[in-house]
Amino acid sequence: MTRLGLGTRVSRRSVLAGSAATIAFPYVARAQSTVVRIGLPTKTYWPTIIAETALRQKLFDKEGIKAELTVYRGGAEGFEALAAGASDLVLNSSTSVAAGLLKGVKVRCVANGANGYYGWYLVVKTDSKIQDVAELVGKKVGITSAGSGTDILALWTVAEKKVDFTRVPLGGGGLVPNLLTGNIDASVLYSPLTYKVIDEKVARPLINYGAAVPAHSAASWIATEKIIGERPEVLQKALNALYGGVAFLQADANRDAAIKLVAEIDEIPEAIAARELDANIKNLSATGEFQLDWMERALDMGRLIGMKDLAPAKEMYVTTFKPVPTKL
Numbered sequence: 001m002t003r004l005g006l007g008t009r010v011s012r013r014s015v016l017a018g019s020a021a022t023i024a025f026p027y028v029a030r031a032q033s034t035v036v037r038i039g040l041p042t043k044t045y046w047p048t049i050i051a052e053t054a055l056r057q058k059l060f061d062k063e064g065i066k067a068e069l070t071v072y073r074g075g076a077e078g079f080e081a082l083a084a085g086a087s088d089l090v091l092n093s094s095t096s097v098a099a100g101l102l103k104g105v106k107v108r109c110v111a112n113g114a115n116g117y118y119g120w121y122l123v124v125k126t127d128s129k130i131q132d133v134a135e136l137v138g139k140k141v142g143i144t145s146a147g148s149g150t151d152i153l154a155l156w157t158v159a160e161k162k163v164d165f166t167r168v169p170l171g172g173g174g175l176v177p178n179l180l181t182g183n184i185d186a187s188v189l190y191s192p193l194t195y196k197v198i199d200e201k202v203a204r205p206l207i208n209y210g211a212a213v214p215a216h217s218a219a220s221w222i223a224t225e226k227i228i229g230e231r232p233e234v235l236q237k238a239l240n241a242l243y244g245g246v247a248f249l250q251a252d253a254n255r256d257a258a259i260k261l262v263a264e265i266d267e268i269p270e271a272i273a274a275r276e277l278d279a280n281i282k283n284l285s286a287t288g289e290f291q292l293d294w295m296e297r298a299l300d301m302g303r304l305i306g307m308k309d310l311a312p313a314k315e316m317y318v319t320t321f322k323p324v325p326t327k328l
Helices: 019-024 027-034 046-056 075-083 095-101 149-161 172-180 193-199 225-230 232-250 252-266 270-279 292-304
Strands: 010-013 035-040 066-071 089-093 107-114 121-125 140-143 166-169 186-189 203-208 219-224
Touching: 027 035, 035 046, 035 075, 035 232, 046 066, 046 232, 046 252, 075 089, 075 095, 075 219, 089 095, 089 149, 095 107, 095 219, 095 292, 107 225, 107 232, 121 149, 121 172, 121 193, 140 149, 140 172, 149 166, 149 186, 149 292, 172 186, 172 193, 186 193, 186 203, 193 203, 193 270, 219 225, 219 232, 225 232, 232 252, 252 270
Parallel strands: 035 066, 035 089, 140 166, 140 186
Antiparallel strands: 010 066, 089 219, 107 219, 121 186, 121 203
């Protein structure tokens, strides 16, 4: 099902009913208690691959819950939806929670997603005259949206490389087209789009953020305090299904099937999907584990790019939920 709303977004809904819930609850209560609204920052990005894998492998179904997936134009829009109560669980930068808490946004990181920006690059067109990051002074650099992961990395580049450029929010779908038409001079790009444009020789990298940025909790699954407090069992089951998707994709025995899934979900060639699997998805957290030092480094990243009024690292996350990956 496709729907437009909250800016411009594409929603895909899946109704997956559990038989036990059918017996235990009347219809209205069942609909309220088993649905988890999951927000994804953009279409061709690993959280969407994970959630779609869990959906297609019927892992939510096995957990007896219903999953509603909504793909937004960027992490910031997804976080806004979470803050507004339009989603229960989203994937976004871990630091966004620290910024939101002191503004009254009652959300917490509930499972660690990744400790690095694997497969993320700063790229220019292949025929661009720009050969070094220093040459971006006064230029335009594309990001998905303000406050998103691409924005964080753009601002990290400004601080780390001592270069000043204009950040242009274009949404996930606008980064590559605007780069290729020359509307922007460079773009912060995430995998697997990076592999696609680099392999097709339409873009070349200036920075490999996966290697350049110090390891920290770069992205987490973030939930509202409402679902944490009122429906912890359902949230636990949703995380089980999502990390079941991670486990399926990371398992060597499933490599061929995983490549086909990634290629189908992201609509990319299988060769690119294989690179996405090996260089990105296999580096994702398989357990959702948090460590305080990872969160503290995430705050350091935030401060480096000018974020202020951040909650302490220990308040950003809860360790109540330990994903038990759902098996096929």
